[in-house]
Amino acid sequence: MSLTINTTINGKSVSAGAEAAATLLEFLRDTLNLKGTKLCCNTGECGACTIIYNGKPINSCVTMAADANGAEITTIEGVADGEKLHPVQQAFIDTGAVQCGYCTPGYIISVKALLDRTKKPTMEEIEEAVSGNICRCTGYTKIVDAIQLAAQKL
């Protein structure tokens, strides 16, 4: 059964079709061609598919595409301001917090959501905020450095 999804993605109104069984991740990547959000574990455990949904970070791989109806969604494509990178993106570059890069969009989104709700996060809050994101290259130290740098700059 095909549904019509009316939603707001990165500030723009979008209307497109989706199968009832489709995930929000499939809708973003395959229907809207927004490939920045990554498909990885596909079971809600690794955080590579993290997006901001009505202000909150969620795993798009275990969310129904149908739930995008009426929602406001931010994906990695909507984080930068035109050519100007978001301070969280810049901090990941400046600290070398990117190895293979596959987990990076999910991390950037989780960290943006953290800094949207807490300007000066404690180490505990940082760890909590990204505990649902896995870096298979295990570059966690630099990622924490990046988060602290981004918090200072914001």
Added chain:
Amino acid sequence: MDYFEPKTISEALSLLAKHGAEAKVIAGGTDVMVDIKYKEEPGCLINIKKVPGLGAIQESGAGLRIGPLVTIHELETNKLVREKLPVLWEASHQFASLQIRNTATIGGNICRASPSGETLAPLLVLDAKAKIAFADGEKTEPFTSFFQGPGKSTVGLKGLLTEIDIPYPAAGSKSVYLKHAVRGAMDIAMVGVAVLITPDAAKNSLQDVRIGLGAVAPTPLRATKTEALLRGEPLTAGLLKEAGAMAASEASPITDQRSSAEYRRWIVEALTRRGLQQTWKAATGKEVAS
């Protein structure tokens, strides 16, 4: 696959009546979407998120009334839950990642009826009750008789969980939820133990004691024999040891990829002892007498 978004409880119930066994109720979707991808697509999906009135946390008499659509993160950040039902707060805080907690609902965790469901052992020791709506009326079911097996509960194929009623524990009571897992909150519990005790007025003995065990039987369960052993007694080192061993014998765990049955029994024993020790100290200010 058909898809419905009922706008009222009665509309959801008629859809369940009509589609029966081929229907699947979905809320947060963190488990159901995984099943759709890797197990089986149901004949129809009934998304209840548009049903109004199922997403609130309200004080009602001397307790909280929690709607099934309340997310785990809403539980975790609710002041009343944190202050009045700390054992449920602890479980919601150790519940997977923030991304999942922002999506998964308490009703989903309950109706999934997984033996390892993080909120279930706490609900058992809180003496919480479920309100379930059916096409021909509603019923109230204590969680102690709600679960019938992995994935099975008295909600059945045609009911809808509409409310979770949790009385506040007695004044002076203390509780704890202990989860044993390799990767902390991110992991499914190998064992979860909830303990709630109320000392007598003189703080010399256990007036009430409730022990909930998760992930060690086909359903979450209360260790009722262990509770009976402890009730009315002062907590001594000897009794603590006996209680741990009895709780382990009340569990009937399986061996799976997370741990062996034997290991799970050891953990039940250890966590029951630890939970009793911690709550006893918190409630009476005393160490367990040797």
